[in-house]
Amino acid sequence: xxxxxxxxxxxxxxxxxxxxxxxxxxxxxxxxxxxxxxxxxxxxxxxxxxxxxxxxxxxxxxxxxxxxxxxxxxxxxxxxxxxxxxxxxxxxxxxxxxxxxxxxxxxxxxxxxxxxxxxxxxxxxxxxxxxxxxxxxxxxxxxxxxxxxxxxxxxxxxxxxxxxxxxxxxxxxxxxxxxxxxxxxxxxxxxxxxxxxxxxxxxxxxxxxxxxxxxxxxxxxxxxxxxxxxxxxxxxxxxxxxxxxxxxxxxxxxxxxxxxxxxxxxxxxxxxxxxxxxxxxxxxxxxxxxxxxx
Numbered sequence: 001x002x003x004x005x006x007x008x009x010x011x012x013x014x015x016x017x018x019x020x021x022x023x024x025x026x027x028x029x030x031x032x033x034x035x036x037x038x039x040x041x042x043x044x045x046x047x048x049x050x051x052x053x054x055x056x057x058x059x060x061x062x063x064x065x066x067x068x069x070x071x072x073x074x075x076x077x078x079x080x081x082x083x084x085x086x087x088x089x090x091x092x093x094x095x096x097x098x099x100x101x102x103x104x105x106x107x108x109x110x111x112x113x114x115x116x117x118x119x120x121x122x123x124x125x126x127x128x129x130x131x132x133x134x135x136x137x138x139x140x141x142x143x144x145x146x147x148x149x150x151x152x153x154x155x156x157x158x159x160x161x162x163x164x165x166x167x168x169x170x171x172x173x174x175x176x177x178x179x180x181x182x183x184x185x186x187x188x189x190x191x192x193x194x195x196x197x198x199x200x201x202x203x204x205x206x207x208x209x210x211x212x213x214x215x216x217x218x219x220x221x222x223x224x225x226x227x228x229x230x231x232x233x234x235x236x237x238x239x240x241x242x243x244x245x246x247x248x249x250x251x252x253x254x255x256x257x258x259x260x261x262x263x264x265x266x267x268x269x270x271x272x273x274x275x276x277x278x279x280x281x282x283x284x285x286x287x288x289x290x291x292x293x294x
Contacts, residue, residue, distance in 0.1 A: 013260045017101055024051060025104035029060035029159075038168045049086045052103025053209055055153070057160030059167060065155075067209050071147035074138060087209070091216030095223070099203060099210050100242070100257030105155045106203055110242060112195035120197040124245060127204050127255055134208040151180065154202065157188035199244050204255055214254030222258060224251040225279075227270040237262035237271070247271060 028050050031041040040059055050063040066083055073080035090098055099106055137149050150156055161184070164170055194201045203210050217223070224247060231248045238246045240261040245253050247262050251271075263271045263281055273281035 013264055017259060018107075020101045021104075021107040021110075024102040025054075025107055028052075028054050028063050028104060029058060031060050031062050033059050033167075049083065050104075051090070051098045053105040053153075053155045053207060054103075055150075055156040055160040057156060057164070059160075059163050061159070065150075067153075068147060068150050068156075071137070071141045071149060074141045075145050075147060087212050088216075091213045091220060093221050094213075095217040095220035095252070095258065096210060096213040096254070096256060097222055097258035099207075099213060100259040103203075105159070106200060106242075106257070108158070109195045109200045109202060112192065113199055115196050118197055119199065121244065122198060122201075122205075124255070129205045130207055130211040133206055134211045137208055149208065152184055152187055154188040154191040157184050158192070161185075161188075199242050203257070204243055210257075211254075214256075217252040217254055217256055220252075221276050222280075223274050224256060224258070225272045225274050226251045227268075227272075230268045230270045232268055234267065236265045236267065240265045 031043075033039060033041070038059070040057060041062055043062065045062045046056075046064055048063045049066045049069060050061070053067065054061055054063065054065055056064045056068045066087060070080050070083045073083060133149075140148055164173065191202055198204075226248050228248055233248060235246060237248065238244060241247070242259055242261070243255040243257055245255055247253070247256065248270075258273070260273065260281070263273060263283060266283070269283040271283075272279050
């Protein structure tokens with residue numbers, strides 16, 4: 001009975017989150033291009049940043065990718081006040097919550113992962129790779145005057161290149177294919193395969209946007225809190241976590257996307273969500289006697 005209640009609570013928060021993810025993905029990609037005069041949307045909202053990784057070149061996109069926009073300003077040698085301000089404000093307010101609730105590419109990874117229950121576990125320490133990507137990306141873009149992350153990003157290939165390949169534009173664009181196109185295609189295929197066996201691998205190991213928002217997790221208004229004195233270390237939190245973290249080890253780990261699954265799966269109800277230090281979500285305590293080590 002108790003497990004059924006836990007499953008019911010997790011399902012409810014998962015449904016709410018999934019609805020938010022779909023509304024975000026559809027809203028961001030709500031432009032319907034003219035079939036005869038197929039083109040990428042260039043309207044007024046294209047100057048706005050998407051709440052996650054969503055390729056500018058996607059034929060349906062009404063907004064721009066924050067990372068693509070950041071690279072654009074680096075290339076034209078202008079300081080990206082708006083982009084960094086947007087990333088900073090979101091980070092200070094929510095930490096990495098947008099990754100868990102609004103990012104279209106995060107949603108895609110989660111949906112593909114549902115193909116199989118098999119899960120390949122990768123060391124959490126590898127998460128540092130996305131900070132390497134972030135640190136390398138800026139100088140490379142600056143000195144080459146090329147937005148290299150966009151040119152190789154699997155999100156760009158899946159959300160932008162694949163739809164364009166099915167459009168009338170491809171007849172002309174296919175004539176411009178170079179070897180780099182096949183590298184980009186291979187990277188996308190590798191990541192799609194990884195999506196099947198690893199939980200959100202791009203988010204955990206490669207995404208520079210998630211890397212930046214993750215830096216705010218410990219100081220954002222929305223934070224997680226764990227009462228370790230009552231924690232059983234049962235690892236149920238890790239079992240349901242899309243980012244595969246043990247929240248009791250670091251409640252505001254840079255990979256935590258505030259999906260809230262751990263809050264409701266915890267049998268001791270030791271995990272809380274705080275806003276500005278005030279408890280926002282504090283599940284009712286369920287008394288469980290902690291087993292003593294033999």
